[in-house]
Amino acid sequence: MPTVDREIHRFQDFLIRQGQKLTRQRTALVREIFSTHYHFEADELLFKMKQKSLKISRATVYRTLELLVKSGLVRRVHLGEDHYHYEHVRGDSHHDHLVCTACGAVIEFNDPELEQRQLEICARKKFTPTFHNLQILGICDSCHRKGEQPASPDRVMTIGEGAMRLRK
Protein backbone atom coordinates (compact mmCIF):
# COMPACT_ATOMS: atom_id res chain seq x y z
CA MET A 1 0.00 0.00 0.00
CA PRO A 2 2.24 2.77 -1.29
CA THR A 3 -0.37 5.50 -0.88
CA VAL A 4 -0.48 4.93 2.85
CA ASP A 5 3.28 5.32 3.04
CA ARG A 6 2.93 8.73 1.53
CA GLU A 7 0.51 9.73 4.30
CA ILE A 8 2.80 8.29 6.92
CA HIS A 9 5.60 10.45 5.59
CA ARG A 10 3.43 13.51 5.61
CA PHE A 11 2.59 12.78 9.23
CA GLN A 12 6.20 12.22 10.17
CA ASP A 13 7.22 15.50 8.56
CA PHE A 14 4.54 17.24 10.58
CA LEU A 15 5.68 15.54 13.78
CA ILE A 16 9.33 16.31 13.28
CA ARG A 17 8.57 19.96 12.73
CA GLN A 18 7.07 19.96 16.24
CA GLY A 19 9.89 17.92 17.77
CA GLN A 20 7.60 14.93 18.05
CA LYS A 21 8.12 11.30 17.18
CA LEU A 22 6.62 8.78 14.84
CA THR A 23 5.84 5.72 16.91
CA ARG A 24 4.71 2.22 16.11
CA GLN A 25 1.22 3.10 17.35
CA ARG A 26 0.95 6.27 15.31
CA THR A 27 2.10 4.48 12.19
CA ALA A 28 -0.42 1.70 12.72
CA LEU A 29 -3.24 4.17 13.20
CA VAL A 30 -2.43 6.13 10.07
CA ARG A 31 -2.19 2.89 8.14
CA GLU A 32 -5.56 1.76 9.41
CA ILE A 33 -7.28 5.08 8.82
CA PHE A 34 -6.01 5.52 5.30
CA SER A 35 -6.37 1.97 4.12
CA THR A 36 -9.83 1.05 5.25
CA HIS A 37 -11.86 3.71 6.98
CA TYR A 38 -13.55 6.64 5.59
CA HIS A 39 -15.97 8.18 8.06
CA PHE A 40 -15.36 6.65 11.43
CA GLU A 41 -15.67 7.18 15.15
CA ALA A 42 -12.80 7.14 17.61
CA ASP A 43 -14.19 4.15 19.42
CA GLU A 44 -14.70 2.23 16.19
CA LEU A 45 -11.06 2.79 15.31
CA LEU A 46 -9.99 1.59 18.74
CA PHE A 47 -12.07 -1.54 18.23
CA LYS A 48 -10.61 -2.22 14.79
CA MET A 49 -7.10 -2.00 16.19
CA LYS A 50 -7.96 -4.38 18.97
CA GLN A 51 -9.41 -6.81 16.42
CA LYS A 52 -6.11 -6.81 14.62
CA SER A 53 -4.41 -7.48 17.95
CA LEU A 54 -2.58 -4.20 17.80
CA LYS A 55 -2.81 -3.17 21.42
CA ILE A 56 -3.31 0.58 21.34
CA SER A 57 -4.92 2.33 24.27
CA ARG A 58 -7.88 4.61 24.09
CA ALA A 59 -5.73 7.51 25.21
CA THR A 60 -3.32 6.98 22.34
CA VAL A 61 -6.13 6.77 19.82
CA TYR A 62 -7.54 10.08 20.95
CA ARG A 63 -4.14 11.73 21.18
CA THR A 64 -3.19 10.56 17.72
CA LEU A 65 -6.47 11.70 16.23
CA GLU A 66 -5.86 15.14 17.68
CA LEU A 67 -2.43 15.23 16.06
CA LEU A 68 -3.80 14.03 12.75
CA VAL A 69 -6.42 16.75 12.80
CA LYS A 70 -3.77 19.36 13.55
CA SER A 71 -1.63 18.04 10.73
CA GLY A 72 -4.54 18.27 8.32
CA LEU A 73 -4.49 14.58 7.42
CA VAL A 74 -7.78 13.94 9.16
CA ARG A 75 -10.85 16.09 9.56
CA ARG A 76 -13.24 16.11 12.48
CA VAL A 77 -16.86 16.36 11.44
CA HIS A 78 -20.30 16.52 12.96
CA LEU A 79 -22.73 14.27 11.19
CA GLY A 80 -25.85 15.10 13.13
CA GLU A 81 -24.96 13.01 16.17
CA ASP A 82 -23.81 14.12 19.56
CA HIS A 83 -20.24 13.01 19.15
CA TYR A 84 -17.58 13.49 16.53
CA HIS A 85 -16.78 11.53 13.43
CA TYR A 86 -13.50 11.68 11.59
CA GLU A 87 -12.64 11.34 7.94
CA HIS A 88 -9.29 11.06 6.27
CA VAL A 89 -8.22 13.74 3.84
CA ARG A 90 -6.46 13.04 0.58
CA GLY A 91 -5.53 16.13 -1.35
CA ASP A 92 -7.39 19.14 -0.03
CA SER A 93 -10.89 18.86 -1.37
CA HIS A 94 -13.23 20.55 1.03
CA HIS A 95 -16.73 19.15 1.07
CA ASP A 96 -19.89 18.99 3.12
CA HIS A 97 -22.26 16.11 3.86
CA LEU A 98 -25.74 14.82 3.18
CA VAL A 99 -26.59 12.33 5.91
CA CYS A 100 -29.40 9.82 5.51
CA THR A 101 -31.27 9.49 8.80
CA ALA A 102 -32.72 6.14 7.75
CA CYS A 103 -29.66 4.13 6.72
CA GLY A 104 -26.82 6.33 7.91
CA ALA A 105 -25.33 6.80 4.45
CA VAL A 106 -23.08 9.81 4.07
CA ILE A 107 -22.96 11.51 0.70
CA GLU A 108 -20.36 14.15 0.06
CA PHE A 109 -20.71 17.19 -2.09
CA ASN A 110 -18.66 20.19 -2.94
CA ASP A 111 -20.44 23.17 -4.37
CA PRO A 112 -18.37 26.26 -5.10
CA GLU A 113 -21.45 28.38 -5.57
CA LEU A 114 -22.63 27.50 -2.07
CA GLU A 115 -19.20 28.31 -0.65
CA GLN A 116 -19.17 31.59 -2.49
CA ARG A 117 -22.56 32.52 -1.11
CA GLN A 118 -21.30 31.83 2.40
CA LEU A 119 -18.39 34.18 1.85
CA GLU A 120 -20.79 36.87 0.71
CA ILE A 121 -22.87 36.44 3.85
CA CYS A 122 -19.75 36.74 6.00
CA ALA A 123 -18.63 39.83 4.16
CA ARG A 124 -22.01 41.43 4.72
CA LYS A 125 -21.75 40.76 8.45
CA LYS A 126 -18.06 41.80 8.55
CA PHE A 127 -17.20 38.33 9.77
CA THR A 128 -13.90 36.62 8.98
CA PRO A 129 -14.62 32.94 8.43
CA THR A 130 -12.05 30.29 9.21
CA PHE A 131 -14.04 27.14 8.99
CA HIS A 132 -17.55 25.90 8.46
CA ASN A 133 -19.63 22.87 9.05
CA LEU A 134 -22.76 22.00 7.09
CA GLN A 135 -24.75 18.83 7.29
CA ILE A 136 -28.02 18.31 5.52
CA LEU A 137 -30.04 15.54 7.13
CA GLY A 138 -32.73 13.74 5.20
CA ILE A 139 -33.55 10.58 3.30
CA CYS A 140 -31.37 9.21 0.53
CA ASP A 141 -32.71 8.01 -2.78
CA SER A 142 -32.77 4.30 -2.04
CA CYS A 143 -34.37 4.72 1.39
CA HIS A 144 -36.89 7.06 -0.17
CA ARG A 145 -37.90 4.33 -2.60
CA LYS A 146 -38.31 1.94 0.33
CA GLY A 147 -40.75 4.42 1.81
CA GLU A 148 -38.58 5.46 4.74
CA GLN A 149 -39.91 8.39 6.71
CA PRO A 150 -37.79 11.31 7.86
CA ALA A 151 -36.73 11.37 11.49
CA SER A 152 -37.62 14.43 13.51
CA PRO A 153 -34.70 16.81 13.90
CA ASP A 154 -34.00 15.91 17.51
CA ARG A 155 -34.00 12.18 17.01
CA VAL A 156 -31.37 11.26 14.54
CA MET A 157 -30.33 7.69 14.03
CA THR A 158 -26.83 6.57 14.76
CA ILE A 159 -24.51 6.46 11.82
CA GLY A 160 -22.73 3.16 11.59
CA GLU A 161 -24.99 1.58 14.17
CA GLY A 162 -23.81 -1.77 12.96
CA ALA A 163 -20.27 -1.18 14.20
CA MET A 164 -19.60 -2.98 17.43
CA ARG A 165 -18.65 -0.98 20.41
CA LEU A 166 -15.81 -1.74 22.74
CA ARG A 167 -16.96 -0.73 26.14
CA LYS A 168 -19.73 -3.00 27.29
Place this chain on the structure above:
Amino acid sequence: MPTVDREIHRFQDFLIRQGQKLTRQRTALVREIFSTHYHFEADELLFKMKQKSLKISRATVYRTLELLVKSGLVRRVHLGEDHYHYEHVRGDSHHDHLVCTACGAVIEFNDPELEQRQLEICARKKFTPTFHNLQILGICDSCHRKGEQPASPDRVMTIGEGAMRLRK
Protein backbone atom coordinates in the same frame (compact mmCIF):
# COMPACT_ATOMS: atom_id res chain seq x y z
CA MET B 1 -45.08 39.12 30.30
CA PRO B 2 -47.97 38.41 27.98
CA THR B 3 -45.80 37.01 25.17
CA VAL B 4 -44.60 34.24 27.42
CA ASP B 5 -48.19 33.29 28.19
CA ARG B 6 -48.78 32.75 24.53
CA GLU B 7 -45.87 30.29 24.38
CA ILE B 8 -47.11 28.53 27.47
CA HIS B 9 -50.45 28.04 25.79
CA ARG B 10 -48.85 26.70 22.67
CA PHE B 11 -46.94 24.25 24.79
CA GLN B 12 -50.03 23.21 26.71
CA ASP B 13 -51.93 22.61 23.47
CA PHE B 14 -49.11 20.41 22.31
CA LEU B 15 -49.02 18.50 25.59
CA ILE B 16 -52.76 17.94 25.72
CA ARG B 17 -52.72 16.53 22.22
CA GLN B 18 -50.32 13.88 23.52
CA GLY B 19 -52.25 13.25 26.72
CA GLN B 20 -49.55 15.00 28.71
CA LYS B 21 -49.73 17.60 31.43
CA LEU B 22 -48.60 21.13 31.96
CA THR B 23 -46.85 21.17 35.30
CA ARG B 24 -45.47 23.87 37.53
CA GLN B 25 -41.94 22.89 36.43
CA ARG B 26 -42.72 22.96 32.73
CA THR B 27 -44.42 26.33 33.02
CA ALA B 28 -41.47 27.76 34.90
CA LEU B 29 -39.02 26.48 32.30
CA VAL B 30 -40.96 27.91 29.37
CA ARG B 31 -41.22 31.20 31.19
CA GLU B 32 -37.51 31.27 31.83
CA ILE B 33 -36.54 30.25 28.32
CA PHE B 34 -38.77 32.74 26.59
CA SER B 35 -38.24 35.67 28.88
CA THR B 36 -34.50 35.77 29.24
CA HIS B 37 -32.49 33.20 27.34
CA TYR B 38 -31.69 33.08 23.77
CA HIS B 39 -28.92 30.61 23.04
CA PHE B 40 -28.37 28.53 26.11
CA GLU B 41 -27.14 25.20 27.38
CA ALA B 42 -29.18 22.73 29.40
CA ASP B 43 -26.92 23.07 32.41
CA GLU B 44 -27.05 26.83 32.27
CA LEU B 45 -30.84 26.70 32.37
CA LEU B 46 -30.72 24.33 35.32
CA PHE B 47 -28.44 26.76 37.11
CA LYS B 48 -30.68 29.75 36.42
CA MET B 49 -33.65 27.91 37.85
CA LYS B 50 -31.71 27.02 40.96
CA GLN B 51 -30.67 30.66 41.34
CA LYS B 52 -34.31 31.67 41.34
CA SER B 53 -34.91 29.00 43.99
CA LEU B 54 -37.18 27.07 41.69
CA LYS B 55 -36.12 23.56 42.54
CA ILE B 56 -36.19 21.70 39.23
CA SER B 57 -34.14 18.57 38.77
CA ARG B 58 -31.68 17.95 35.98
CA ALA B 59 -33.86 15.12 34.70
CA THR B 60 -36.86 17.44 34.40
CA VAL B 61 -34.85 20.08 32.58
CA TYR B 62 -33.69 17.57 29.98
CA ARG B 63 -37.10 15.97 29.66
CA THR B 64 -38.79 19.31 29.20
CA LEU B 65 -36.25 20.45 26.63
CA GLU B 66 -36.95 17.32 24.63
CA LEU B 67 -40.67 18.06 24.70
CA LEU B 68 -40.08 21.67 23.73
CA VAL B 69 -37.98 20.58 20.78
CA LYS B 70 -40.69 18.15 19.69
CA SER B 71 -43.30 20.86 20.02
CA GLY B 72 -41.24 23.19 17.87
CA LEU B 73 -40.97 25.90 20.51
CA VAL B 74 -37.27 25.32 20.99
CA ARG B 75 -34.56 24.33 18.56
CA ARG B 76 -31.51 22.26 19.33
CA VAL B 77 -28.36 23.57 17.66
CA HIS B 78 -24.72 22.76 17.33
CA LEU B 79 -22.53 25.81 17.68
CA GLY B 80 -19.18 24.20 17.10
CA GLU B 81 -18.89 22.65 20.53
CA ASP B 82 -19.23 19.07 21.57
CA HIS B 83 -22.57 19.47 23.26
CA TYR B 84 -25.88 20.98 22.28
CA HIS B 85 -27.19 24.47 22.64
CA TYR B 86 -30.81 25.42 22.51
CA GLU B 87 -32.60 28.47 21.26
CA HIS B 88 -36.21 29.48 21.56
CA VAL B 89 -38.29 29.92 18.46
CA ARG B 90 -40.73 32.73 17.94
CA GLY B 91 -42.57 32.58 14.68
CA ASP B 92 -40.86 30.19 12.32
CA SER B 93 -37.84 32.04 11.04
CA HIS B 94 -35.22 29.52 10.14
CA HIS B 95 -31.66 30.75 10.39
CA ASP B 96 -28.07 29.60 10.65
CA HIS B 97 -25.18 30.89 12.76
CA LEU B 98 -21.87 32.68 12.57
CA VAL B 99 -19.92 31.84 15.71
CA CYS B 100 -16.98 33.95 16.84
CA THR B 101 -14.26 31.68 18.19
CA ALA B 102 -12.66 34.56 20.09
CA CYS B 103 -15.55 36.01 22.09
CA GLY B 104 -18.25 33.39 21.61
CA ALA B 105 -20.69 35.81 19.97
CA VAL B 106 -23.38 34.17 17.88
CA ILE B 107 -24.68 36.06 14.87
CA GLU B 108 -27.73 34.79 13.08
CA PHE B 109 -28.43 35.04 9.42
CA ASN B 110 -31.08 33.85 7.07
CA ASP B 111 -30.26 33.76 3.42
CA PRO B 112 -32.91 32.41 1.07
CA GLU B 113 -30.44 32.15 -1.77
CA LEU B 114 -28.22 29.88 0.29
CA GLU B 115 -31.20 27.73 1.25
CA GLN B 116 -32.23 27.53 -2.37
CA ARG B 117 -28.81 26.39 -3.41
CA GLN B 118 -28.92 23.64 -0.82
CA LEU B 119 -32.20 22.41 -2.24
CA GLU B 120 -30.66 22.31 -5.69
CA ILE B 121 -27.75 20.23 -4.43
CA CYS B 122 -30.16 17.79 -2.78
CA ALA B 123 -32.22 17.53 -5.93
CA ARG B 124 -29.12 16.75 -7.93
CA LYS B 125 -28.24 13.95 -5.50
CA LYS B 126 -31.88 12.75 -5.31
CA PHE B 127 -31.79 13.43 -1.61
CA THR B 128 -34.89 14.48 0.35
CA PRO B 129 -33.76 16.99 2.97
CA THR B 130 -35.60 17.35 6.26
CA PHE B 131 -33.29 19.52 8.22
CA HIS B 132 -29.91 21.15 8.06
CA ASN B 133 -27.33 22.59 10.29
CA LEU B 134 -24.74 25.16 9.25
CA GLN B 135 -22.29 26.99 11.44
CA ILE B 136 -19.59 29.22 10.15
CA LEU B 137 -16.81 29.68 12.67
CA GLY B 138 -14.50 32.64 12.51
CA ILE B 139 -13.77 36.04 14.01
CA CYS B 140 -16.38 38.73 14.42
CA ASP B 141 -15.84 42.34 13.48
CA SER B 142 -15.03 43.70 16.92
CA CYS B 143 -12.62 40.86 17.77
CA HIS B 144 -11.01 41.33 14.39
CA ARG B 145 -10.31 44.97 15.23
CA LYS B 146 -8.76 43.85 18.52
CA GLY B 147 -6.40 41.69 16.49
CA GLU B 148 -7.80 38.34 17.63
CA GLN B 149 -6.45 35.36 15.80
CA PRO B 150 -8.58 32.53 14.46
CA ALA B 151 -8.62 29.27 16.41
CA SER B 152 -7.68 26.14 14.56
CA PRO B 153 -10.73 24.11 13.54
CA ASP B 154 -10.29 21.43 16.17
CA ARG B 155 -9.82 23.78 19.05
CA VAL B 156 -12.83 25.95 19.40
CA MET B 157 -13.37 28.10 22.41
CA THR B 158 -16.31 27.53 24.66
CA ILE B 159 -19.29 29.71 23.98
CA GLY B 160 -20.57 31.38 27.11
CA GLU B 161 -17.51 30.37 29.06
CA GLY B 162 -18.42 32.96 31.60
CA ALA B 163 -21.58 31.18 32.63
CA MET B 164 -21.17 29.36 35.91
CA ARG B 165 -21.61 25.65 35.95
CA LEU B 166 -23.55 23.66 38.46
CA ARG B 167 -21.66 20.47 38.95
CA LYS B 168 -18.34 21.10 40.55
Place this chain on the structure above:
DNA sequence: CCTCAGCTGAGACTTAGTCTCAATATCAAC
Protein backbone atom coordinates in the same frame (compact mmCIF):
# COMPACT_ATOMS: atom_id res chain seq x y z
C1' DC C 1 -62.57 16.52 45.92
C1' DC C 2 -61.11 11.89 44.00
C1' DT C 3 -58.57 9.26 41.14
C1' DC C 4 -55.01 7.78 38.47
C1' DA C 5 -52.07 8.44 34.60
C1' DG C 6 -48.50 11.23 34.03
C1' DC C 7 -44.75 13.74 36.39
C1' DT C 8 -40.98 14.66 39.57
C1' DG C 9 -36.48 14.42 42.20
C1' DA C 10 -32.47 12.01 43.87
C1' DG C 11 -29.07 9.76 42.54
C1' DA C 12 -27.13 5.71 40.09
C1' DC C 13 -25.64 4.92 35.59
C1' DT C 14 -23.76 5.63 30.70
C1' DT C 15 -21.09 7.40 26.99
C1' DA C 16 -17.47 9.81 25.03
C1' DG C 17 -13.53 11.72 26.07
C1' DT C 18 -9.42 13.62 29.12
C1' DC C 19 -5.80 13.29 32.51
C1' DT C 20 -2.04 11.25 35.37
C1' DC C 21 2.10 9.04 36.01
C1' DA C 22 5.27 5.18 36.03
C1' DA C 23 7.27 2.48 32.56
C1' DT C 24 8.78 2.38 27.75
C1' DA C 25 10.28 3.71 23.07
C1' DT C 26 12.28 6.91 19.72
C1' DC C 27 15.99 8.97 17.51
C1' DA C 28 19.99 12.14 17.37
C1' DA C 29 24.52 12.07 18.92
C1' DC C 30 28.35 9.60 19.74
Place this chain on the structure above:
DNA sequence: GTTGATATTGAGACTAAGTCTCAGCTGAGG
Protein backbone atom coordinates in the same frame (compact mmCIF):
# COMPACT_ATOMS: atom_id res chain seq x y z
C1' DG D 1 25.58 -0.12 17.85
C1' DT D 2 24.95 2.14 22.30
C1' DT D 3 23.45 5.87 24.99
C1' DG D 4 20.51 9.19 26.94
C1' DA D 5 17.30 13.01 26.84
C1' DT D 6 12.84 13.42 25.84
C1' DA D 7 8.59 12.15 23.90
C1' DT D 8 5.16 8.53 24.23
C1' DT D 9 2.43 4.91 25.95
C1' DG D 10 -1.08 2.20 28.72
C1' DA D 11 -4.00 1.44 32.62
C1' DG D 12 -7.21 3.19 34.86
C1' DA D 13 -9.10 7.11 37.56
C1' DC D 14 -11.66 11.00 36.40
C1' DT D 15 -14.99 14.37 34.01
C1' DA D 16 -18.92 16.31 31.40
C1' DA D 17 -23.15 15.85 29.57
C1' DG D 18 -26.88 13.40 29.48
C1' DT D 19 -30.18 9.24 30.53
C1' DC D 20 -32.66 6.09 33.42
C1' DT D 21 -35.15 4.24 37.49
C1' DC D 22 -38.52 4.15 40.80
C1' DA D 23 -41.04 5.58 44.89
C1' DG D 24 -43.76 9.34 45.97
C1' DC D 25 -46.33 13.46 44.18
C1' DT D 26 -49.65 16.24 41.28
C1' DG D 27 -52.67 18.00 37.48
C1' DA D 28 -57.00 17.95 35.64
C1' DG D 29 -61.20 15.36 34.07
C1' DG D 30 -65.07 13.41 36.22
